[in-house]
Amino acid sequence: MFDEILCRIVDETKGGIGAVLMGYDGIAVEQYFLPREEFDLQLVAVEYANILKEVRKTAEILRSGETEEVSIRTEKFYVIIRTVGDEYFVVMTLERDGNYGKARYLLTREVPQLILALA
Amino acid sequence: MFDEILCRIVDETKGGIGAVLMGYDGIAVEQYFLPREEFDLQLVAVEYANILKEVRKTAEILRSGETEEVSIRTEKFYVIIRTVGDEYFVVMTLERDGNYGKARYLLTREVPQLILALA
Numbered sequence: 001m002f003d004e005i006l007c008r009i010v011d012e013t014k015g016g017i018g019a020v021l022m023g024y025d026g027i028a029v030e031q032y033f034l035p036r037e038e039f040d041l042q043l044v045a046v047e048y049a050n051i052l053k054e055v056r057k058t059a060e061i062l063r064s065g066e067t068e069e070v071s072i073r074t075e076k077f078y079v080i081i082r083t084v085g086d087e088y089f090v091v092m093t094l095e096r097d098g099n100y101g102k103a104r105y106l107l108t109r110e111v112p113q114l115i116l117a118l119a
Numbered sequence: 120m121f122d123e124i125l126c127r128i129v130d131e132t133k134g135g136i137g138a139v140l141m142g143y144d145g146i147a148v149e150q151y152f153l154p155r156e157e158f159d160l161q162l163v164a165v166e167y168a169n170i171l172k173e174v175r176k177t178a179e180i181l182r183s184g185e186t187e188e189v190s191i192r193t194e195k196f197y198v199i200i201r202t203v204g205d206e207y208f209v210v211m212t213l214e215r216d217g218n219y220g221k222a223r224y225l226l227t228r229e230v231p232q233l234i235l236a237l238a
Contacts, residue, residue, distance in 0.1 A: 047177045058166045065194025075184025
């Protein structure tokens with residue numbers, strides 16, 4: 001169920017590498033990723049979970065309202081972290097030249113399905 | 120010089136609120152923002168500087184290459200953090216319903232000018 005949704009997000013995005021559904025406790029609920037030798041998606045997810053926690057804390061200090069999405073572009077990758085309700089989030093990774101806009105659209109489309117599936 | 124560039128970025132973006140050019144030491148080089156009572160852009164910049172530092176550290180651990188851009192969407196705002204060379208970055212804030220794509224485009228267009236001006 002979760003894996004089908006994550007699979008759709010990754011496979012329908014040009015340059016999609018993988019996606020992990022995680023809790024803020026750092027434990028992955030489900031993950032889907034294309035085989036890549038040099039890439040430890042689990043490690044990526046845990047590291048970015050820490051960033052999301054920092055961002056949430058900052059948003060609280062600044063009274064910016066709930067954090068919905070964090071996108072990070074590096075020389076090699078795009079990482080999109082999207083909150084899924086209050087306790088979970090998805091970390092999606094794609095190639096630097098992948099379709100960032102499509103990935104964001106697919107996350108917007110699929111997050112309600114994830115929330116339903118988690119309920 | 121810096122203020123003209125920051126002004127262009129903010130004024131040409133629908134929903135633009137302000138932009139700060141900062142060093143990683145947390146000190147602002149220049150800032151430009153529209154008057155808003157409830158908004159302490161300086162505080163925003165300092166808080167997000169900390170996030171950018173975390174993101175850079177993470178990118179190093181994960182060998183993702185240099186961090187180029189971090190975008191954060193909350194209930195109320197978009198915040199785009201864009202690196203400017205190795206020592207500086209711009210934090211741009213816009214309304215949640217502002218033109219995020221235009222803001223990213225303008226940052227891409229103006230960052231080389233900022234690098235030239237800082238040299």
